[in-house]
Amino acid sequence: MAAFDGRRALVTGAAGGIGQAITRMLRAQGARVAVADRMLTDIVADAHLPGDLRDASYADGLPKAAHDALGGLDIVVNNAGVIIRGPVSETTDDDWDISLAVNLEGPFRICRAAIPLMAATGNGAIVNVASCWGLRPGPNHAVYCMTKAALASLTQCMGMDHAHQGIRINAVCPNEVNTPMLRTGFEKRGFDPDTAVAELGKTVPLGRIAEPEDIAEVVLFLASDAARYMVGALVEVNGGKAVQ
Numbered sequence: 653m654a655a656f657d658g659r660r661a662l663v664t665g666a667a668g669g670i671g672q673a674i675t676r677m678l679r680a681q682g683a684r685v686a687v688a689d690r691m692l693t694d695i696v697a698d699a700h701l702p703g704d705l706r707d708a709s710y711a712d713g714l715p716k717a718a719h720d721a722l723g724g725l726d727i728v729v730n731n732a733g734v735i736i737r738g739p740v741s742e743t744t745d746d747d748w749d750i751s752l753a754v755n756l757e758g759p760f761r762i763c764r765a766a767i768p769l770m771a772a773t774g775n776g777a778i779v780n781v782a783s784c785w786g787l788r789p790g791p792n793h794a795v796y797c798m799t800k801a802a803l804a805s806l807t808q809c810m811g812m813d814h815a816h817q818g819i820r821i822n823a824v825c826p827n828e829v830n831t832p833m834l835r836t837g838f839e840k841r842g843f844d845p846d847t848a849v850a851e852l853g854k855t856v857p858l859g860r861i862a863e864p865e866d867i868a869e870v871v872l873f874l875a876s877d878a879a880r881y882m883v884g885a886l887v888e889v890n891g892g893k894a895v896q
């Protein structure tokens with residue numbers, strides 16, 4: 653029997669680098685997965701729930717939509733995210749609004765709607781994708797770091813508050829991962845992404861930055877029964893590289 657046989661999962665940001673890996677690996681291990689993102693054209697899944705997380709009613713409705721499409725909801729992965737670069741002095745109102753809406757308000761709304769659905773069965777796991785940069789400050793990404801710090805804190809609080817309902821809420825905190833988020837950042841700054849990723853890998857004690865699957869494995873662990881005694885944990889997945 654596969655680890656996630658019979659489990660029903662909602663994954664946000666499912667069209668992105670880490671989201672695709674999570675979706676593929678959950679399905680390979682028996683889960684049925686509802687995917688959410690702005691565009692989901694080529695994503696193989698059991699239900700497609702496209703939309704923009706900045707739309708509060710969409711975020712509020714996602715867990716129920718996944719629940720109805722899959723016949724229940726056991727796992728939620730709040731993985732969607734945006735990264736806005738720059739110090740506060742260069743942060744626009746739009747930068748602020750989108751960062752808060754996608755990285756923090758979306759997960760808040762989705763958790764708030766998912767918790768009662770999961771409490772009804774007394775069995776659920778929520779995994780939030782935060783960041784090492786939310787645990788310690790990284791340079792020139794002030795609002796991004798703040799949103800991930802807030803998501804980490806929310807995870808710890810919700811973990812405590814909802815454990816008695818049989819719901820485990822934890823977070824993974826990656827450092828750099830080889831995904832479109834990182835690569836487009838290099839492109840925008842005029843660097844060749846392959847060269848930049850290889851150079852960045854030299855700064856990691858393990859010798860390379862993470863691939864999406866390295867992060868997805870830990871998400872799956874936290875969502876699985878193997879993590880049955882973990883609640884409110886912030887699991888750093890960083891190849892040995894601290895935030896510098």
Ligand SMILES: NC(=O)c1ccc[n+]([C@@H]2O[C@H](COP(=O)([O-])OP(=O)(O)OC[C@H]3O[C@@H](n4cnc5c(N)ncnc54)[C@H](O)[C@@H]3O)[C@@H](O)[C@H]2O)c1
Nearest residue numbers: 665667668669670690704705731732733783828829831833
């Ligand atoms: N790549 C890294 O180095 C890194 C490091 C630490 C944490 N993270 C976190 O990992 C998560 C996944 O990131 P990734 O690296 O796979 O990036 P990615 O850009 O490949 O994927 C992010 C996904 O979120 C979706 N998304 C963004 N805004 C949305 C909105 N308004 N509505 C719906 N969906 C929206 C995007 O469409 C995209 O598919 C994010 O939360 C990110 O902050 C990434």
